Amino acid sequence: TYGGLINPVLGAAENLSRQGIEATVLRLLTASPLPVGQIRANLAQGQNVIVLEETLSGCGVKEALAYALPEKTVRGVDVGGQYVTHGSMPQLYDLCGLSEEKIVSYAKEVLDHEE
Secondary structure, eight states: OOGGGHHHHHHHHHHHHHTTOOOOOOOOSOSSSOOHHHHHHTOOTTOOEEEEOSSBTTSSHHHHHHHHOTTSOEEEEOOBTOOOOOOOHHHHHHHTTOSHHHHHHHHHHHHHHHO
């Protein structure tokens, strides 16, 4: 992840850890050029890749990683194509599925589909 999402992402990782699910959070300091080598070095064999970002679908890090890491299944949550109204950051994150609680729920869904 990158930017302002780091706090909900770290909170979600802590929440998952309390439930016995370990998550590695990679904070990207740059998105261009994308540090693919560093990202690959931090991924374990068979590990899920979930990208969380405040961008429209189809033009973000998720798509770039899916292209750069064809051996991995890259999933993620972004703003989609919806119009995002005005509100506080926590309200907007929740609306877009990027709140701590919704990140935890999404990560658990991803893991459930793998079993």
